Each structure stands twice: as structure tokens, then as C-alpha cells.
Amino acid sequence: MKITDIKILRADRYLFINVETDAGITGIGEAGAWSFPEATIGALKEFRTSLIGEDPFLIEHHWQSLYRWTYFRGSIISSAISAIDIALWDIKGKALGVPVYELLGGKCRDKVRTYAPVFEFTADKMAQGCLRLKEQGFTAARLMITSPVQNGRSDLRDSINSNRVHEAVEKVRICREAVGQDFDLCLEVHRSMTPAEASVFVKRVEQYTPMFIEDPIPPDNYDIMADIAGRTCIPIATGERFINIHEFELLLSRGAVKYIRPDVCVVGGLSASKKIAGIAEARFAGVIPHNPLGPVSTAACIQLDACIPNFTIQEFPSFYLENGDNGMMVDPFTIEQGYLIIPDAPGIGIELAPDLEKRFPPVDRARSFKKQLAFDGSVRDV
Numbered sequence: 001m002k003i004t005d006i007k008i009l010r011a012d013r014y015l016f017i018n019v020e021t022d023a024g025i026t027g028i029g030e031a032g033a034w035s036f037p038e039a040t041i042g043a044l045k046e047f048r049t050s051l052i053g054e055d056p057f058l059i060e061h062h063w064q065s066l067y068r069w070t071y072f073r074g075s076i077i078s079s080a081i082s083a084i085d086i087a088l089w090d091i092k093g094k095a096l097g098v099p100v101y102e103l104l105g106g107k108c109r110d111k112v113r114t115y116a117p118v119f120e121f122t123a124d125k126m127a128q129g130c131l132r133l134k135e136q137g138f139t140a141a142r143l144m145i146t147s148p149v150q151n152g153r154s155d156l157r158d159s160i161n162s163n164r165v166h167e168a169v170e171k172v173r174i175c176r177e178a179v180g181q182d183f184d185l186c187l188e189v190h191r192s193m194t195p196a197e198a199s200v201f202v203k204r205v206e207q208y209t210p211m212f213i214e215d216p217i218p219p220d221n222y223d224i225m226a227d228i229a230g231r232t233c234i235p236i237a238t239g240e241r242f243i244n245i246h247e248f249e250l251l252l253s254r255g256a257v258k259y260i261r262p263d264v265c266v267v268g269g270l271s272a273s274k275k276i277a278g279i280a281e282a283r284f285a286g287v288i289p290h291n292p293l294g295p296v297s298t299a300a301c302i303q304l305d306a307c308i309p310n311f312t313i314q315e316f317p318s319f320y321l322e323n324g325d326n327g328m329m330v331d332p333f334t335i336e337q338g339y340l341i342i343p344d345a346p347g348i349g350i351e352l353a354p355d356l357e358k359r360f361p362p363v364d365r366a367r368s369f370k371k372q373l374a375f376d377g378s379v380r381d382v
Contacts, residue, residue: 001025001055001056001091001095002021002022002054002055002056003052003056004020004021004052005048005052006018006048006052006087007020008041009352009356010362011294011357011361012323012360012362012363013293013294013319013363013365014030014293014296015031015034015037015040015041016029016030016031016083017029017083017084019051019084019087019088019091025094025095027087027088027090027094028087028090028296029082029084029085029086029087029269030083030086030293030297030300031079031080031082032075032079032263032265033075033076033079034292034293037364040080042076043076043077043080044080047066047080047084050066056088057091059088059092059271060271062084063081063268067081067268073244074243075241075243078266078267079265079266082264082265082268082269083265085269085270086269086300086348089269089300089303090347091347093347094346098346099342099345099346099349100300100348100349101304101306101342104307105307106307107342108306108309108311109305109311110341111336111339111341112305112306112311112339112342113139113312113313113314113339114314114315114316114339114340115139115140115142115313115338116136116138116141116316116318116321117141117142117144117316117321118130118143118144119318119322120144122171123167123170123173123175124174126143126174126175127174127177130175130178130179133338134179137336137337137339139182139183139338140184140185140186140211141186142188142315143172143175143185143188144188144190145168145171145172145188145189145190146188146189153373153374153376154372154374155375158375159374159376161200165201168189169205169208172187172205176208176209184210184313185211186237187213189213189215191215191216191217191218191381192381194217195227195228198216199231201213202216202228202232202234202236203231203232206232210234214237219239223254223256225254225256226254229258235259236256237258237261238257238260238261239257239260239263239290240261240262240290241266242266242267243266243268244267244268245268245275248260248276248279252279252280252283252285253283258285258286259285259288260276260280260286262277262287262289262290263289263290263291264289264291265296265297266290269300270300270303270304274308278308280310281309284310285310287310287311288312289301289305289314291316291317292315292318292319293317294319294325294328295329296350296352298316298317298320298333299343299350300348302342302349327359328353328360329351329352329353331350333350
């Protein structure tokens, strides 16, 4: 079997690929650098020239070749490699007639616990959102502790340390009182706090037993993240921005995290994600795959979740719930009481709808974001 072409599919917010073969088997993949689709497409076109005519079964060999063939690395390169890697695993599974998880060691479980987002920013509405999810069968929710994204300058109150921390803690308190103890709260700080703010927040929120605190600060400095982690009994989760296995090893070696968050469409696909899970297993860290993308990302995550012993919980993509992304697939995911049922179809378990691009015209997701400024006109993290 030989690779004959790599075709780009842009639909809604997502960048998919079809890797075609002379055996009539097509593998699907998805790239995760959603802010820079054109740059990622450029990288995919470069890789296409070197992959046509190659054996698609040589997945690790192709991964190493694409990653190491030139001097340059980065999220664009790793996102393009991720899409190709997922598609090659899809081809191999389809060719052999088995799900990808069978090729990665077999299932450790038959269903995947998920948590869904609450897209509200005031405490009462957040609590109502948690209750709605609980009624639907979910056992956990993601809470956005940050302020809503908006154009222009924030209010002065949002830059006052005491007020900022107090409001964040109050959101968690009210949600916990609404749902009781038989429901997990996943706190998404979204890298928006300074180390000074985060140091106070992680201590004050302990009494409400959140499942984890995600990205309390920007993740670029592993030692500072380790310092924050050492100040609280609540587990820290991070890793969605990482682009290789080495960043995760450095983070874990410093005791900076209890849950890692690899993005299968950014970090290098299923090949890299499985290795990262192994590194985390050696340090008793759980895996909570990052998943803010389309159905191919979710399908790939499910394959990973199925076959690793230290899987914890899966982020359920917000767009799938809110925007009808189930229409992008021939057969939607099976969801039961907040769990995703692991499919037994060959490959990654799904097929994209044949009229995908027509029904879901491309949307430039990055341009919908606004410049985020503090009250004094300086740039701030959100």
C-alpha cells in the first residue's frame, strides 16, 4: 500500500485532512493550531511531497522523519504532524480491520468519563449550568474562572487582587453548594492569573474540593508552576500548549502537575500522546486530554483514553454540544449518562460526512478573538 495524496478539508472552525492510498483506504486527521490554519496548511503541503509514494504503515518512521528533517520546530509543525499521524493510524486500523486502540495495546476500559463546559461567567448562571449538566447525566463540569473575552479594556475592579481572587472563589463556592459533593468541578483559570494571584486562589479554593485547577498561570516556566503546585492540595493540570514529549517530562520531573493535558492534535498525534501517557504513568500522574476541536480530535482522544491505564477524564468539546458538530460525522458519538462509549469500528472509529465542506463552510476562529487589555491599556492574559 502507498500514500497517493493528502487533501485539505476546512470545515467550520476546523482543519481536517484526508490521507489517501492506492488501496482505496483513506485516513482522516485533524490539526490543532486553530489560530494559524494557513500556516498549518503550508506545513502540510511541504510534508505531502515527502509522503506521497510511501508506505502508510511506517507510522513511527514517518513521524521521526517529519519532526527531525529540518532545523525548525514549533506548534505549526507539530500540529501538521499530528494530523498526519492520526490519519496514518486510521489507515492502519482500517486496513487491519481493528480499532486503533487494539494496535496500541488493547482496551483498559469500555467507556470514557467526560466533563462538559459551562459557558457562563457569573456565579448564579454557572451554578445553573452545572445543574443542567448534572440532570443530563454528566458527573463533572468545566468552570471558566476567568472574565468573559471582550474587546477593549477591563474594569479596574478586575485588576484589584483581593476582588479578583474573591470573585473567583465565590464562583466555585456557589457551584459547589448547588451541585453537592457527588459532582466534580474542573476549574479552568486559562492562564489568566499572575503567580501572586494564583498563590492565594489555590489555597482559598481548597475547601470546595475541585477536581483540579487548570493552568492557574501561563505554563512557560515549569519551576514557577511547581511552586504554585506546592502551595495547595488541589491537583494542578496543564499541558495543552505543549508541543513535544520533552516539555511534559520536564514538567513532571519538577512535581509541577498531577494531571497532564496533552492535545492529540498539537503534540504530535497518537504516537506522541501514547508516549507522554507512559511518562506520566511512571510518575503516577493522570491524563486528561485537551480537546477543544472537532470530531476527529474527539475520536482520536477516545482511542487514546481506551488504551492507557492512567486516563482520568475526557474534556468533551464545547462546539459538539453547542454547534451541532455531530452533523460532521456519518454516525455521531454514543453518549450515555456523561460517558462516551468507545466505538469498535476500525481505525479511529468515525467517518466524516461526505458533504462536510459544503454544509460547514470555513470560519476563521482566530479573528473572533479581541485584544485583551487591562484597565490601564496594558495587555493581559485571558
